[in-house]
Amino acid sequence: MSIxxxxxxxxxxxxxxxxxxxxxxxxTTEFSKDYNVNFTFGGYFSLLAIIDNMAKGFTENSVVLLxxxxxxxxxxxxxxxxxxxxxxxxxxxxxxxxxxxxxxxDEQVKAVLFIDYFGASQIERLGDILKELKSRTxxxxxxxxxxxxxxxxxxxxxYIFNSFRKFFPFEGSILLSKTKMDIAFSKKKxxxxxxxxxxxxxxxLHIEHHLLSSSHFLKHIKKSEDCYHTAEILPMPARNKRxxxxxxxxxxxxxxxxxxxxxxxxxxxxxxALFQLRGFAPLGFExxxxxxxxxxxxxxxxxxxxxxxWTLSDEIDARDFAESVKLSKEILxxxxxxxxxxxxxxxxxxxxxxxxx
Numbered sequence: 387m388s389i390x391x392x393x394x395x396x397x398x399x400x401x402x403x404x405x406x407x408x409x410x411x412x413x414t415t416e417f418s419k420d421y422n423v424n425f426t427f428g429g430y431f432s433l434l435a436i437i438d439n440m441a442k443g444f445t446e447n448s449v450v451l452l453x454x455x456x457x458x459x460x461x462x463x464x465x466x467x468x469x470x471x472x473x474x475x476x477x478x479x480x481x482x483x484x485x486x487x488x489x490x491x492d493e494q495v496k497a498v499l500f501i502d503y504f505g506a507s508q509i510e511r512l513g514d515i516l517k518e519l520k521s522r523t524x525x526x527x528x529x530x531x532x533x534x535x536x537x538x539x540x541x542x543x544x545y546i547f548n549s550f551r552k553f554f555p556f557e558g559s560i561l562l563s564k565t566k567m568d569i570a571f572s573k574k575k576x577x578x579x580x581x582x583x584x585x586x587x588x589x590x591l592h593i594e595h596h597l598l599s600s601s602h603f604l605k606h607i608k609k610s611e612d613c614y615h616t617a618e619i620l621p622m623p624a625r626n627k628r629x630x631x632x633x634x635x636x637x638x639x640x641x642x643x644x645x646x647x648x649x650x651x652x653x654x655x656x657x658x659a660l661f662q663l664r665g666f667a668p669l670g671f672e673x674x675x676x677x678x679x680x681x682x683x684x685x686x687x688x689x690x691x692x693x694x695x696w697t698l699s700d701e702i703d704a705r706d707f708a709e710s711v712k713l714s715k716e717i718l719x720x721x722x723x724x725x726x727x728x729x730x731x732x733x734x735x736x737x738x739x740x741x742x743x
């Protein structure tokens with residue numbers, strides 16, 4: 387069987403027979419002592435719920451501050467709910483520009499969103515600005531979508547949310563809040579799940595049994611993504627919770643940290659300084675290279691599907707946020723999911739070849 391790294395996540399038809407390890411139940415038990423715990427269908431829906439909860443105290447002039455380096459999909463909940471936002475700077479090493487953020491604080495700012503990029507918390511660098519936000523009763527939203535392990539010592543938000551589908555073939559999001567939330571979950575049929583599961587099954591046949599072409603599963607994945615961003619808040623299905631309960635997340639995290647350390651020995655000079663922080667299992671291994679698109683095409687031809695995080699929204703002004711725009715053109719995510727020794731050696735070989743060309 388040929389080596390395939392990254393791309394659409396799938397699971398075997400027999401995955402449901404695996405024994406439960408209590409992952410989701412464990413999260414609920416761990417965080418319910420300090421937070422109100424809810425589950426939505428994904429990070430997008432958790433952010434919608436957070437906005438709805440905060441907006442009760444907003445006026446038409448209220449503003450939420452967002453980092454200039456972010457996935458455009460993060461803007462959609464604010465746009466759908468007609469919430470105003472402004473951007474604060476993120477530097478070339480993926481650290482928050484605290485001085486610029488502080489300069490934007492005024493009476494209209496009601497909340498600030500922070501992103502734990504690729505799983506790394508900046509809590510130690512944000513101490514003073516977090517105190518300032520608290521003194522002004524400005525809500526703090528912490529996006530831990532790219533965190534495999536959610537560790538209490540790294541949490542600082544009034545609202546905290548993740549996205550399970552970043553690491554697993556099943557959708558969902560845990561939403562933690564310091565105050566109780568009354569979430570208006572939709573009872574409409576979830577149109578995303580049918581085509582997504584079909585796409586995953588067809589990719590399983592494609593990868594494991596060499597049946598069909600990639601176009602067969604990709605058209606179903608595209609159809610599912612077209613159904614994802616609704617105005618209603620979708621709940622996390624009970625079946626998804628049962629499936630996620632079967633994963634050994636500690637083992638997954640240990641493997642990711644080990645593989646990332648191996649890559650760091652090879653690529654440390656091309657990695658943002660944020661990646662030198664310890665204590666997190668990264669979503670992927672990030673490198674900054676000037677010929678990013680050329681390298682990505684080469685890796686794609688070797689069945690190494692390295693995504694870009696992210697192509698920025700046109701709303702990010704290239705003059706005001708030059709470092710974020712430059713990052714968006716240079717950064718590449720080396721996938722770490724479902725990695726093993728053979729895949730890692732294969733990937734290292736082709737990364738070296740692509741960077742040398």
